[in-house]
Amino acid sequence: MSGVLLEAGGLVKTWQARGRQVAALKDVSLAVAPGETLGLVGRSGCGKSTLARVLTRLTPPQAGSIRFRGKDWLSLAGAGLRAERRHMQMVFQDPLAAFNPRSTVAGALADPLRLHRLVPRERRAARIGELLERVGLPAGYAARSILNLSGGQRQRVAIARALACEPSLVVLDEAVSALDVAVRSMILDLLVDLQRERGLAYIFVSHDLAAVKAVSHRIAVMEAGEIVETGPAETVVRNPQSQAAKDLVAAVPRLVREGP
Numbered sequence: 001m002s003g004v005l006l007e008a009g010g011l012v013k014t015w016q017a018r019g020r021q022v023a024a025l026k027d028v029s030l031a032v033a034p035g036e037t038l039g040l041v042g043r044s045g046c047g048k049s050t051l052a053r054v055l056t057r058l059t060p061p062q063a064g065s066i067r068f069r070g071k072d073w074l075s076l077a078g079a080g081l082r083a084e085r086r087h088m089q090m091v092f093q094d095p096l097a098a099f100n101p102r103s104t105v106a107g108a109l110a111d112p113l114r115l116h117r118l119v120p121r122e123r124r125a126a127r128i129g130e131l132l133e134r135v136g137l138p139a140g141y142a143a144r145s146i147l148n149l150s151g152g153q154r155q156r157v158a159i160a161r162a163l164a165c166e167p168s169l170v171v172l173d174e175a176v177s178a179l180d181v182a183v184r185s186m187i188l189d190l191l192v193d194l195q196r197e198r199g200l201a202y203i204f205v206s207h208d209l210a211a212v213k214a215v216s217h218r219i220a221v222m223e224a225g226e227i228v229e230t231g232p233a234e235t236v237v238r239n240p241q242s243q244a245a246k247d248l249v250a251a252v253p254r255l256v257r258e259g260p
């Protein structure tokens with residue numbers, strides 16, 4: 001893990017809501033190395049999703065800079081942006097919202113392969129089968145409707161779709177929060193395996209410190225639109241410095257705090 005894959009500085013995002021201004025990001029800076037997982041944790045409303053959306057360019061910030069893979073990410077446009085986008089993928093809490101619900105699994109996975117011309121047409125079906133098997137689903141699931149999958153299976157398809165793009169960074173926003181505990185730990189194991197295998201970096205956004213600690217190398221703690229603490233995951237959990245981190249740590253079971 002050397003060098004910097006993503007570097008954001010001075011991000012500011014203020015939402016306008018019914019005549020009111022909400023400062024969701026006040027002056028946020030962070031960096032992620034290749035192959036690293038940065039956990040982003042904080043209580044509801046602190047600005048985590050806004051930060052994920054700004055980093056993935058779903059929402060423009062009012063100020064700040066982002067360098068990704070050595071390029072000025074916020075100034076890319078047109079074909080340059082389309083080409084670069086595949087390197088940063090996002091997985092949301094509710095994958096149904098990210099898929100066309102009328103699509104089959106194969107359709108959902110074929111889109112990025114076609115769009116980014118990643119495999120020739122005649123190899124597409126085989127690649128879809130490989131991707132499904134890699135995330136722990138039978139290749140035969142390709143023919144199923146997205147609607148006929150469980151939440152955990154849908155999240156596996158969302159991960160497969162991100163992988164199809166061969167990204168360097170995947171931003172996961174509450175990606176396991178809606179899953180039951182057993183499925184959640186299987187998906188977390190899958191994410192860690194994929195990272196080891198492919199050198200992927202993750203930004204893992206969650207309000208759940210236990211899940212964040214399970215996968216993160218470093219943790220950034222957010223509070224009211226600011227990152228108030230960043231450090232190695234073990235250090236933040238064992239010896240939190242900010243009040244926000246102390247509150248999060250106090251809310252998780254002792255076993256998680258003290259680790260194996």
Ligand SMILES: Nc1ncnc2c1ncn2[C@@H]1O[C@H](COP(=O)(O)OP(=O)(O)OP(=O)(O)O)[C@@H](O)[C@H]1O
Nearest residue numbers: 015016017022024043044045046047048049050051
């Ligand atoms: N599209 C929007 N329009 C107006 N205000 C918004 C919008 N999105 C977020 N906000 C506001 O910005 C603040 C930060 O919200 P955000 O969703 O980023 O926080 P969060 O930490 O991800 O919270 P949660 O875990 O509850 O999703 C909140 O006060 C929220 O109400």
